Amino acid sequence: MNFKHKYFFLFPGLFVLIGILIFPIIFVVRLSLSGWNSYNPGLDFIGIENYIRLFTDDPRFWESFFRLSFLSVTTVILQYVIGFALAHMVWKDIKFKRFFRVLFLVPMMTTPVIMTVIWRTFFHESLGPVNDILSNFGLSPKWLTDPALAKFTVIIVEVWQWTPFMFLLLLAGLLSLPKEPFLAAAIDGASPVRKFIYVTFPLMAPISIGAIIIRLIEASKIMDTVYVLTSGGPGTSTETSSFYIFIKGLREFQMGYAASMSFTYLIIMIISLTIIAKVLTKLLLKE
Amino acid sequence: MSKLYTFLKYFFIVFWAVFVVAPFLWALTTSFKDFQSVNGGVTYIPWVDFEPNLEGWKVLIKSPAKGGVDIVEPYFNSLFVTCTASLISIILGTLSAYALSRYTFKAGFVKNNDITFFFISQRIMPPIVLSIPFFLFLSSINLLDSLVGLIVVYIVLLMPIAVWIMVDFFNKVPREIDETALIDGCNPYQAFLKVVLPNSIPGLIVAGMFCIIFGWIDFFFAFILTFTEVQLLPVKIVALNSSVTPWWSLSASALVSVAPLIIVAFIVERYLSKGNLSGAIK
Numbered sequence: 001m002n003f004k005h006k007y008f009f010l011f012p013g014l015f016v017l018i019g020i021l022i023f024p025i026i027f028v029v030r031l032s033l034s035g036w037n038s039y040n041p042g043l044d045f046i047g048i049e050n051y052i053r054l055f056t057d058d059p060r061f062w063e064s065f066f067r068l069s070f071l072s073v074t075t076v077i078l079q080y081v082i083g084f085a086l087a088h089m090v091w092k093d094i095k096f097k098r099f100f101r102v103l104f105l106v107p108m109m110t111t112p113v114i115m116t117v118i119w120r121t122f123f124h125e126s127l128g129p130v131n132d133i134l135s136n137f138g139l140s141p142k143w144l145t146d147p148a149l150a151k152f153t154v155i156i157v158e159v160w161q162w163t164p165f166m167f168l169l170l171l172a173g174l175l176s177l178p179k180e181p182f183l184a185a186a187i188d189g190a191s192p193v194r195k196f197i198y199v200t201f202p203l204m205a206p207i208s209i210g211a212i213i214i215r216l217i218e219a220s221k222i223m224d225t226v227y228v229l230t231s232g233g234p235g236t237s238t239e240t241s242s243f244y245i246f247i248k249g250l251r252e253f254q255m256g257y258a259a260s261m262s263f264t265y266l267i268i269m270i271i272s273l274t275i276i277a278k279v280l281t282k283l284l285l286k287e
Numbered sequence: 288m289s290k291l292y293t294f295l296k297y298f299f300i301v302f303w304a305v306f307v308v309a310p311f312l313w314a315l316t317t318s319f320k321d322f323q324s325v326n327g328g329v330t331y332i333p334w335v336d337f338e339p340n341l342e343g344w345k346v347l348i349k350s351p352a353k354g355g356v357d358i359v360e361p362y363f364n365s366l367f368v369t370c371t372a373s374l375i376s377i378i379l380g381t382l383s384a385y386a387l388s389r390y391t392f393k394a395g396f397v398k399n400n401d402i403t404f405f406f407i408s409q410r411i412m413p414p415i416v417l418s419i420p421f422f423l424f425l426s427s428i429n430l431l432d433s434l435v436g437l438i439v440v441y442i443v444l445l446m447p448i449a450v451w452i453m454v455d456f457f458n459k460v461p462r463e464i465d466e467t468a469l470i471d472g473c474n475p476y477q478a479f480l481k482v483v484l485p486n487s488i489p490g491l492i493v494a495g496m497f498c499i500i501f502g503w504i505d506f507f508f509a510f511i512l513t514f515t516e517v518q519l520l521p522v523k524i525v526a527l528n529s530s531v532t533p534w535w536s537l538s539a540s541a542l543v544s545v546a547p548l549i550i551v552a553f554i555v556e557r558y559l560s561k562g563n564l565s566g567a568i569k
Contacts, residue, residue: 005475006390013383020443024420089296102556103304109548113506113521114541117528118314129313132329172559217411224506228525242415249419262416269411
C-alpha cells in the first residue's frame with residue numbers, strides 16, 4: 001500500500017548523498033591512473049604506474065601510515081580509559097555533578113584548530129606556561145621541536161579535544177543501563193570493584209565497542225591538529241597519511257599520485273576498521 | 288578503602304577539570320596582555336604580574352586597514368555555511384531515517400540495514416580522499432572559493448550524523464502513533480509532519496546540535512576549498528597564527544570563535560541528564 005511513499009521519504013537524502021559522492025570517487029580512481037602533475041595537468045593514462053611507485057618506492061607513505069595508526073590507537077585507548085573513568089565518576093551523585101558534566105563536555109565543542117593555536121602558545125618553549133613551571137625544576141622540554149616529544153604533544157592535544165566525545169557516549173550509555181543487575185549485585189554484597197568488573201563493564205560492552213569504533217574512525221582523520229601544531233615536523237616525525245597526501249596533492253600538485261595514495265588509503269581504512277570492529281566485538285562480547 | 292576511593296575520585300575529577308580549563312584560562316589572561324608581559328617572561332595574574340589592557344579585544348572590531356584582525360565576516364560566513372548545511376542535512380537525513388525506520392526496503396541483497404550503513408559509513412571517508420576531486424571539480428565549475436561549494440561538501444559531512452541519530456530515534460518512537468494517524472485519515476506525509484515530527488523534537492535537537500558542532504569545527508575542507516573571497520572562521524584564525532599577529536589579539540579572537548558552541552555543552556548536558564540522549568546516541 002505504501003509502496004510509493006516510502007521512496008519519497010528515502011530517495012531525496014540517498015540521492016543527494018550519492019550524487020555528491022559518486023563522481024568524486026570515480027574521479028579519484030581515474031585520476032590515480034593518470035600522471036596529472038603541475039607540468040602536465042590532464043587525464044592521460046599511465047596504467048598502474050602510480051600504484052607501483054607507491055608500493056615499491058615510497059617508504060614515507062607507509063611510515064606516515066604507521067605513525068597514524070600509532071597516534072590514533074594510542075589516543076583512542078587513552079580517551080576510552082579516561083572517558084570511562086570520568087563518566088563512571090559523574091554517573092552517580094557527586095558534588096557539583098552537573099557542573100562537572102558540562103565542563104567535561106566543553107572541549108569537544110571547541111574548534112580543534114583554534115584550540116591548537118592556543119596550545120601552541122601554551123607549549124611555547126620559552127614563553128609558554130608549561131615550560132615556565134618546569135623550568136623551576138631545571139627542565140625545558142622542546143614540546144614541538146623534539147621528534148619524540150612532538151608526538152606526545154599531539155597526543156595530549158588530541159586527548160584533551162576528544163575525550164569529551166568518548167565521555168558523552170559512555171555517560172549516555174551508563175545512564176541508560178537497567179537497574180536490576182545493580183540491585184542484584186548489591187543484594188549479593190558485591191564490592192565496588194567486583195560490581196564494576198562483573199556488572200557494569202559487561203553491560204557497557206556494546207556501547208564501548210560503538211564508541212571506540214566511532215572514535216577510531218574520527219581519529220584516523222587526524223590532520224588539523226598536526227597541521228597547526230607541528231606541520232608534520234620536526235622532519236616528518238608527526239606526519240600522518242592525510243597530511244602526506246595533502247602535501248603531495250595540494251602542495252606539490254602531483255594530483256595523479258596523490259589520488260592513488262588516497263584511494264589506497266581509503267581501502268586500507270575500510271578493511272582495517274572492519275577488522276578492528278570484528279575483533280573488538282569478539283573480545284568484549286565473549287560472555 | 289572507600290575513603291581512599293572517594294579521595295582519588297575527587298582528585299582525578301579536579302585534576303581533569305584543571306586540565307580542561309587550563310588553555311582557556313591561559314588564552315583569557317593572554318588576551319589582556321601587552322608586548323612586555325608576553326615577551327618579557329611568562330606572566331599569569333593580571334594586576335599582580337602585569338597591567339591588563341584591552342588592546343587584544345579592541346582589534347576585533349577595528350577594520351583591517353587600521354590594523355584590526357577582521358574576523359566579523361568569517362564569523363558570519365561560518366555561521367551561514369554551518370546552519371545552511373546542517374538544515375539541509377537534517378531535513379534530508381530525517382526523511383531518509385524515517386523511511387529506513389518505518390518501511391522495508393529490499394533490492395537484491397541490499398536491505399534496510401545496508402542502506403543505513405551506507406549513510407553512516409560516509410564518515411569513514413577520509414576528507415583528503417574527497418578533497419582532491421572536489422578541488423578539481425569545484426574549480427572547473429567556478430565554485431571554488433564560494434559558499435555554495437562549501438555547503439555542498441558539508442552536506443556529505445553532516446548527513447551521516449543526522450541519519451545515524453534519527454534512525455535510532457525513530458526506532459524508539461512507537462509505530463502505533465503513525466498507524467493511528469493513518470487510520471484517522473491522514474496520508475503518510477501528514478502523519479509524518481503532524482504526528483511523528485512533533486514527537487521527535489528531542490531527537491531533532493540532538494541531531495541538529497551534532498550537525499552544528501561537526502560543521503562549525505571543520506577546518507580541513509574550508510582550508511582546501513576556499514582562499515580569499517570566502518573565509519571561514521577556523522581558516523582565518525589559523526592564518527592569523529601563521530602571520531605575525533601578536534598573542535593577545537590571537538587569543539582574543541580564538542576565544543570569541545569558540546565561545547558560541549560552549550552554550551551547546553549546556554544543552555547537551557540537559558538532554559543527557561534527562562535521559563533523552565541515551566536512545567539517540569548508540
